[in-house]
Amino acid sequence: MSPGSFAEYTVVPASIATPVPSATPEYLTLLVSGTTAYICLKELGGLKEGKKVLVTAAAGGTGQFAVQLAKKAGCHVIGTCSSDEKSAFLKSVGCDRPINYNTEHVGTVLKREYPGGVDVVYESVGGAMFDLAIDALATKGRLIVIGFISGYQTPTGLSPVNAGTLPAKLLRKSARIQGFFLNHYLSEYRASMDHLVKMCTSGDLVCQVDLGDLSTEGRFTGLESVFRAVDYMYMGKNTGKIVVELPHPVNSKL
Template sequence: MDIGKPEEGETVVVSGAAGAVGSLVVQLAKISKCRVVAIAGSDQKCAWVKSLGADVALNYKASDFRSAMKSACPSGVDVYFENVGGSSAEAVFPLLNDFARVVACGMIAHYEADGGMAAGNPLALYSPQIVIKRIHIQGFICTDIIPKFPVIIGKLVGLVMKGKLKYKMDEVVGVENSIKALAGIFQGNNMGKRVIRMSEQPAVMPMRQFLMLKARPFVVGAFAAVTAGFLAKSRKK
């Protein structure tokens, strides 16, 4: 929110929209009264993202993806939340408006390429537009906001408790399957937050029930303690 600065009525595009991060961004953008165009990797994922409130959900694997993206953004793109890179970014960058904001949270399409960057890097392809349109691009890593964790977690938990924020656990059973589960994220076969369930035994208490039992002070307190410890160690260094 601090980097993208979405305003009511603006068009926000979210790549990787069916993932753990992207699905939350879609919902937060809708809470901010923005028009949301979501990008995902299958029709099933697109249907789920639409159920979260996205105005439009596009499958980037479709043959008409680029033309569909252009049609979905007749007034251009004001905010682009980047999780993927690759063909998604190549379709979105030409549509960015003057003074658009790009929140670069991930580039998963490029992580395994030589030197960490695949051919067709959108930043290289569209660098003149970045200058001419005065586009603001900023990288985002969650450790940058560790001091804000208690406040952020408190707000997110509050939205979950009010039913305004939905989440999906993509469970893989058995720690022996953890490597396969992690690799699956890079192959795009997860939907929501991928987690490892240690055994077939069900959780003692569903997450929503846990939150509804006024666990928010505990969650926020735990994050505050972790944050304080991290900052203390950082100062010593």
């Protein structure tokens, strides 16, 4: 957890490094995505057995953890995704009701199957999905914003939200919206990371990695493939956390 990205090497103080049992890509999924889901739901989710939890982009890097952690808390979990393959993955990690938004309308499914609404939404898409999630909230429901990928490529970085009707919708349901940014919860980071590493090592947590094997040009290898990996993510192709492999230099010296 230090500034810098898309580099072969980085230097960090030992005090902020996390020891892992082995140098496998699964542990990379925990650094931001896993801890975001864990701390966010622990601190803000108010999860209890029987609660209904909606996770958007549920088969993505952080969504996969929100699904599993909510399920472990005894909740009924609904997850949105973009393909039948992702729906199958979500079922395999405990999602009770995957919704492939390319074959089913999310709003229609939520109204029909959850007429009383959902108690918690873990939202990372923004735009139209955000509006659907607001409409799906139950009385006293809460929506937690951890990102808005639909707006990351716009000039302002913001996606359209129907803010004009938002106050009335929240008032009618005594609902709430709250943002979550991991940097504001770093006091919880070390303990959370240690806990997640143990869960991953014991097999109690699936840490799905997408190395790009199914992308058009194959696996993401080397810094030159980073742009392909980013495009792959924006196209919604990934299942789990995207990882770019960096070949080990043959004659490198420290």
